[in-house]
Amino acid sequence: MRLSVVDTERCIGCQSCMFACARRLGEGGLASTCIGVRSIGGMERGFKVVVCRACDDPPCASVCPVGALQVRKGGGVRLDAAKCIGCGHCRDACVIGAVFWDDETNKPMICTHCGYCARFCPHGVLSVVKGKNVESAGLADNAGKAEKARKAERVEEAEGAEKDSSPPQAGMAAGAEGPDGGAADATRKAEEVEANA
Numbered sequence: 001m002r003l004s005v006v007d008t009e010r011c012i013g014c015q016s017c018m019f020a021c022a023r024r025l026g027e028g029g030l031a032s033t034c035i036g037v038r039s040i041g042g043m044e045r046g047f048k049v050v051v052c053r054a055c056d057d058p059p060c061a062s063v064c065p066v067g068a069l070q071v072r073k074g075g076g077v078r079l080d081a082a083k084c085i086g087c088g089h090c091r092d093a094c095v096i097g098a099v100f101w102d103d104e105t106n107k108p109m110i111c112t113h114c115g116y117c118a119r120f121c122p123h124g125v126l127s128v129v130k131g132k133n134v135e136s137a138g139l140a141d142n143a144g145k146a147e148k149a150r151k152a153e154r155v156e157e158a159e160g161a162e163k164d165s166s167p168p169q170a171g172m173a174a175g176a177e178g179p180d181g182g183a184a185d186a187t188r189k190a191e192e193v194e195a196n197a
């Protein structure tokens, strides 16, 4: 079993997953979580979810000089806090930044793939899957369908915008000025009234 980030497009940045993780660890705030949600440029562009991806051959474990990170069955690692000397090599070794840091204990915090956060995600961004990939749980198919639907919506929006901004047709009746003609006309009339006042 491991945690899987199924579809970040559906993430709304509510941070429920982060609060859930902290709560599971007995903490109140967001300082102690093993999952992070970060904006990639405001609500329009969405969010990225940073959490351990359960490497088969985890670099975080191979750089640990004291063997404090044991490779987990199914991917990822388990921390033996008693062995850890707080050197931070594991944090540097994880290319996606999924080794979070506990400043109080000066030790890493790494997802244990318990799936607690997924239970609190209101949009199905996170899921617990068996085996190595999302396909094994049939989730990739759903994610693929969702992506196709989103693409179709984007195409429709783009076509609609193109229509709205297209120039008036050659055969348009005299006096008609396209979509904004009425508004422009009203503005001109208002300006004339003001000038004459």
Ligand code: SF4
Pocket (backbone or CB within 6 Å): 051, 052, 053, 054, 055, 058, 059, 060, 061, 075, 076, 077, 093, 094, 095, 096, 097, 098, 099, 110
């Ligand atoms: S913490 Fe990073 S390097 Fe270690 S198993 Fe998870 S994703 Fe891989």
Ligand code: SF4
Pocket (backbone or CB within 6 Å): 060, 063, 064, 065, 066, 067, 068, 069, 079, 083, 084, 085, 086, 087, 088, 089, 090, 091, 107, 108
């Ligand atoms: S911080 Fe702890 S777990 Fe990470 S590499 Fe150093 S000793 Fe190992």
Ligand code: SF4
Pocket (backbone or CB within 6 Å): 010, 011, 012, 013, 014, 015, 016, 017, 018, 037, 049, 120, 121, 122, 123, 124, 125, 126
């Ligand atoms: S709970 Fe789900 S929607 Fe909310 S921030 Fe976490 S991943 Fe995103």
